[in-house]
Amino acid sequence: MSSHSPPQTLAQKLIARASGRSHVTPGDIVTCEVDLAMSHDSSGPRRVAPLLERLGVTVWDPDKYVIVTDHYLPAVDSESQAIIRFTRDWVAREGIRHFHDGVGICHAVLPEKGHLRPGMLAVGGDSHSPTGGAFGAYMFGVGATEMLGVLVTGQIWLRVPDTIRIEWDGRFAPGVCAKDAMLFLCGRFGMDGGRYQAVEYAGSAVRALPMQERMTMSNMTAEFGGQAGLVAPDETTLAWLAAAGVEGVDAAPWFSDPDAPLLAHHRFDAGALAPQVAAPYSPANAAAVGDYAGESIDIAYVGACTGAKLEDLRMAASVLRGRRIARGVQLMVAPASAADQRQAEREGTLAALLDAGATLLPNACGACAGYGAHRFGENARVISSTARNFKGRMGAASAQVFLASPWTVAASALEGRIADPRPYLDTRQENRT
Amino acid sequence: MSGMVWKVGNDIDTDALAPGKYMKCDIDEIARHCLEDVLPGFASTVRPGDVLVAGRNFGIGSSREQAPEALKRLGVAAVVAPSFAGLFYRNALNLGLAVVVCERADEIPDGARVKVDAAAGRIDGPGLSLPCQPIPPFLLQMLDAGGLLPHLAQRLANEPNLGKRR
Numbered sequence: 179m180s181s182h183s184p185p186q187t188l189a190q191k192l193i194a195r196a197s198g199r200s201h202v203t204p205g206d207i208v209t210c211e212v213d214l215a216m217s218h219d220s221s222g223p224r225r226v227a228p229l230l231e232r233l234g235v236t237v238w239d240p241d242k243y244v245i246v247t248d249h250y251l252p253a254v255d256s257e258s259q260a261i262i263r264f265t266r267d268w269v270a271r272e273g274i275r276h277f278h279d280g281v282g283i284c285h286a287v288l289p290e291k292g293h294l295r296p297g298m299l300a301v302g303g304d305s306h307s308p309t310g311g312a313f314g315a316y317m318f319g320v321g322a323t324e325m326l327g328v329l330v331t332g333q334i335w336l337r338v339p340d341t342i343r344i345e346w347d348g349r350f351a352p353g354v355c356a357k358d359a360m361l362f363l364c365g366r367f368g369m370d371g372g373r374y375q376a377v378e379y380a381g382s383a384v385r386a387l388p389m390q391e392r393m394t395m396s397n398m399t400a401e402f403g404g405q406a407g408l409v410a411p412d413e414t415t416l417a418w419l420a421a422a423g424v425e426g427v428d429a430a431p432w433f434s435d436p437d438a439p440l441l442a443h444h445r446f447d448a449g450a451l452a453p454q455v456a457a458p459y460s461p462a463n464a465a466a467v468g469d470y471a472g473e474s475i476d477i478a479y480v481g482a483c484t485g486a487k488l489e490d491l492r493m494a495a496s497v498l499r500g501r502r503i504a505r506g507v508q509l510m511v512a513p514a515s516a517a518d519q520r521q522a523e524r525e526g527t528l529a530a531l532l533d534a535g536a537t538l539l540p541n542a543c544g545a546c547a548g549y550g551a552h553r554f555g556e557n558a559r560v561i562s563s564t565a566r567n568f569k570g571r572m573g574a575a576s577a578q579v580f581l582a583s584p585w586t587v588a589a590s591a592l593e594g595r596i597a598d599p600r601p602y603l604d605t606r607q608e609n610r611t
Numbered sequence: 612m613s614g615m616v617w618k619v620g621n622d623i624d625t626d627a628l629a630p631g632k633y634m635k636c637d638i639d640e641i642a643r644h645c646l647e648d649v650l651p652g653f654a655s656t657v658r659p660g661d662v663l664v665a666g667r668n669f670g671i672g673s674s675r676e677q678a679p680e681a682l683k684r685l686g687v688a689a690v691v692a693p694s695f696a697g698l699f700y701r702n703a704l705n706l707g708l709a710v711v712v713c714e715r716a717d718e719i720p721d722g723a724r725v726k727v728d729a730a731a732g733r734i735d736g737p738g739l740s741l742p743c744q745p746i747p748p749f750l751l752q753m754l755d756a757g758g759l760l761p762h763l764a765q766r767l768a769n770e771p772n773l774g775k776r777r
Contacts, residue, residue, distance in 0.1 A: 207749070220634060221674060229760060233767055235774040250635065257635040305674040305698055321676030321702035323759050330763055330774045335749075369622060370668045374697030403671070405697055460622065548631035568672060571626040575648045 185435035187341040188408050189376030192316035192432070196299035197336075204441075206338040214242055214293060214300040214315075215328050218284045220249040220549065221303035223268040224261050225322035226329060237272055238332040244276040244293055245269050246284035251542045254551040282515025282541040285309040285397060285483035289389070290517055292422035296411040296432045301328055306483055306565065308399040312392040313419075314411035314432045316376075319400065339375040339405055340441035341434065346383035346448040353600040354451050355493060356391040357485060357563065357583040360398035361454035362446075365464030372404025375441055378434060379409050383448035389418040390489040397484050401461040401565055410434065455561075455596060456581040459569040467586055470596045477560040478503070478591035479572075480531075480584050481512035481539065482546035485563025488518040488527075490584040494563075495527040497588035497602045498534035504594030510552070512539035534591075548572045554579070561590045613726040614660035614688050616719055616736075619650055621666030625699065628670070628678035642681040659686030662727055664719045667692065670699025679703035679710075689727045691716050691734060691743070704750050707758030712744040729754065 183201055186194065194202045196210035217226070222245055230236060237243050247265055250258040269277045278287045285306050288294055296314035301307065303325045310317025320328070328334050346359060363371060379395050387395075392409045399407025409415075411429035419427050456464040480486050480494050491513060503509045511531050513519035519541060522528040532538065545552040546564040554560055554573025560580065562572070567579035580596060589599035627649045633641045646653045663682065669692040670678060679702050682690065689709040693716050703710040709729040718741065719725060725736035732745035746754065756762040767774055 207747070221676075225676075231777075232760075233764060233774070234777050235767065236777055238775055255635075261635060303674060305672060307674075319674040319698050321674050321698065321705060323676055323705040324701060327705075327759050327763060330767070368668075369671050370694060370696070374700075403668070403696065462622075548626070549634050553632065566624075566626075566672060568624045568626045570648050571624075571631060571672075 185438040187376065187434040187438040187440070188314070188378055188410055188432060189316060189339055189341050189406060190438070192297065192299060193336060193338050195297060196316065202338045204338050204340040207335060208338060209333050209335050210299050212242070212301055212328050212332055212334055213298040214244065215325065216244045216246065216284060216288060216300070216307070217303040217325060218249055219247040219261055219265045221322045221325065223265045226326050227268050229326045230329060233330065235330050237329045240273050241275060243274055243329065244278070244288065245274055246278045246287050247280055248283045248542050249547050249549050251280055252540050252551060258550060282517065283483040283543055285393070286487055286514035286518065289313060289393065289418070290422060290515060292419060292424040295419065295424060295427055296415065296429050301325065301334060305400045306397050308404065308407040309393050309397040309483060311396040311399065311406045311408040312389060313415055314408065314429065316406050316408070318405045341376045341378050341438070342372060342404070343378050343380060343440050343443045345381035345443070345445040346379070347381050347445060348383055348447055348449040349386060350383050350448045350451060352603050353585050354453055355583050355585065356387060356394035357398070358451055358454040360395055360402060361456050361461060361464040361581060362451060363402050364456065364461040365454065367402070369401055369460065369462050370403040372399060372402040374403060374405045376406045376408060377402060377404035379407065381445070381448070384409060385412065388489055389414060390487040393487065394484060398565055453583060453586045453599060455586060456567060458567050458578045458580065461566060461581055467582070467596065467598045470580065471598060473580065473596040475559045475561045475580070475590055475595060476507060477554060477558055478507060478509045478587050479545060479560055479562040479564065480587055481510065481544050481562070482564040483514055484565040485584055486512055486514040488521055490563060491518065491522045491527050491531065493584040494588040495530035497585055497599050498592070499530040501534055501592055503535040503591040507591050507594050509534070509536045509591040510539055511536045512544045513541050516541045545572045561587050561596060563587045613724060614662050615658065616662050616664050616721055616723045616725055617650065617653060617657060618721040619646065619663065619665045622668050622671055623649065623665055625670060625672035625675055625678040629675050629681050634675065634677065638677060638680050638684050641677050642684040645681040645685060654685060657685050657687065660688045661686065662725055663687050663690045664716050665690060665692040666717070667694045668696060669694070670696040672696070674698050674702070676702040676706060679706050679708045683708045689729060691719065691727065704754055705759040707754060709754060713741055715741050
C-alpha cells in the first residue's frame with residue numbers, strides 16, 4: 179500500500195480489491211465481485227437450479243463455479259441417489275468444467291485442485307468455507323439463496339468486518355495441533371467469540387504450520403463464530419500452490435499493516451497449550467485433555483474436512499503405528515480426499531492405521547454431516563476429530579460426542595477411554611517443524 | 612406482525628432447526644422435525660404469526676438455509692434474539708424471515724402475545740415495550756419484497772443488462 183493510505187488489515191485489503199476501492203473501513207457496506215463460488219451436492223444444484231430456471235437465467239460465469247459431491251456419497255438410499263444424479267446431470271447441462279465428483283470433501287478438494295489463491299474473494303455453500311482463508315483468500319459460507327444471488331449477479335454484499343487477531347507465539351508442543359488451538363479458542367471465547375468478523379491467525383507458531391494445519395484453523399473459524407479465518411500467505415502457501423500447478427502467484431500485497439486498527443488482539447504461548455477435548459454438545463465445552471481423561475468411549479472417529487486430511491491421518495498414525503486399538507472400540511477413518519488417501523497409502527500412513535484396527539470409510543463428509551449411512555446409535559460414546567458435536571448431529575440425540583485432535587482420538591482408541599496422546603508419541607517423527 | 616411467544620435458550624444450532632437426517636427430504640418434512648429435540652411439540656402446535664424468542668447466538672452451525680426455511684414454513688413471523696449467528700441471519704433475511712436483534716429478549720415472557728415491528732425496531736406486548744436494533748434499510752427492502760428471490764426477479768425486470776438470460 180502507498181504510504182498515504184490509512185493502514186488496513188488483510189481482510190480490508192482483500193475486500194477493497196474485490197469491491198474496486200483503494201481502501202475500505204470496517205462497517206462500510208460494499209458490493210464485491212466474486213472470484214470463485216463453490217457448492218456441494220446438498221446446497222448446490224438441487225437447491226439453486228430450480229430458482230435459476232424460475233428467474234430465466236444461467237450461471238453468470240460457469241468457469242467460476244466449482245461443484246463437489248461429498249454430502250450424499252456414498253448414496254445409500256434412493257433420495258441420496260436422486261440428489262447425486264441431479265447434480266451430475268445439471269453440471270453436464272450447464273457446462274460446469276470444475277466438477278469434482280466423489281474425490282473427497284469440498285474444503286479439502288478445492289485447495290488440492292489449486293482453485294484458491296491469495297487475493298481472491300470466494301463464497302462457498304457450506305459453513306466451513308472459511309477454510310479458504312488459509313490461502314489468503316476472503317472466503318465465507320453462504321446459504322443456497324444467497325448463492326443464487328451470486329450465480330445471477332456475480333456479486334455479493336458485505337459489511338466490511340473488523341479484524342480479531344489471534345497470535346500464537348513460539349511452537350506448538352508435540353501432540354498439540356491446530357485443532358487444539360481452535361477448540362481452546364471456542365472454550366475461551368465461546369462459539370460467538372469471532373463475532374462474525376474476520377479472524378486473522380498469526381505468530382511464529384502459525385507461520386511454522388503446514389498448509390493443511392492452517393486450513394484446520396481457518397476451517398474451525400466457523401465454530402469460533404468468525405465470518406472468515408485468514409492466514410497471510412507466505413512461502414509455505416506458494417509451495418503448496420506450485421505443487422497444485424498454480425504458478426506466478428503474488429503473495430506480497432496480502433498482509434495486515436502493522437498499525438491497522440483491530441477489534442481485539444489476543445496473544446498466546448503455543449508451547450503452553452495442552453491437547454484439548456470438547457464435551458457434548460458444544461465445541462465451546464473445551465478443556466485440557468486431563469479434565470476428561472478416563473471417559474469411556476466405544477467409537478473413535480477420524481473424519482471430515484476438519485480432521486482427516488493427510489496431516490491429520492499422519493497424526494493418528496504416529497500414535498497408532500505398531501499398536502492395536504482396545505477391544506470393543508471401533509476406530510473409523512474417513513480420509514478427507516482420495517488424493518490424501520493415496521498419499522497416505524504410498525507413505526505407509528494408511529497401513530499403520532489399518533494394522534492398528536481401523537475401518538476405512540469413503541472420502542466424504544460421512545458421520546460429520548450426519549446426512550447418510552454413518553450415524554452413531556443410541557447412547558454411543560464417541561471421540562471425534564470433526565468440528566461439531568451438537569446434540570443429534572452425528573447420530574441419535576442420546577449419542578455423546580467428544581471433540582479432539584486426531585492425536586487424541588487415536589490415543590483414546592488405544593485405551594478405550596479419553597487419553598492424552600503425548601505419552602504415545604515417537605518424538606523422532608514429531609520434529610516436523 | 613403479532614403472535615404468541617415461544618421461548619428457547621442460547622446457542623440453538625441448525626441441526627436442532629433442520630436435523631441432518633431429514634436434509635434429503637422436502638421442506639415440509641424437515642419442518643415437521645424443527646426443534647424436536649429442544650422443544651418437543653413445537654412444530655405440531657406453533658401457529659402462523661407466532662414469534663420465536665431465543666437466547667444469544669441463535670442459528671449457529673451449518674449454512675443450510677432449511678433452518679430458517681423450516682421456521683418460515685411453520686408460519687413463524689419473526690425470530691427475536693440478543694444475537695444471531697451471522698450466516699443464519701443472512702439466510703433468514705434472504706428467505707424473507709424477519710430476524711430481530713433485541714438485547715433484552717429475555718424479558719419477553721413465554722406464551723405472551725407480542726407485536727414485532729422489524730422496521731421501527733420495537734417489540735410491544737402486555738406491559739412490555741422493548742427497543743430492538745433496526746434492520747439496515749437495504750435489507751429491510753429485501754425483506755419487504757419477500758426475500759432475495761423476489762428481489763432478484765424485480766432487479767432482472769428493471770435491469771436489462773443484469774444476469775445471463777436463458
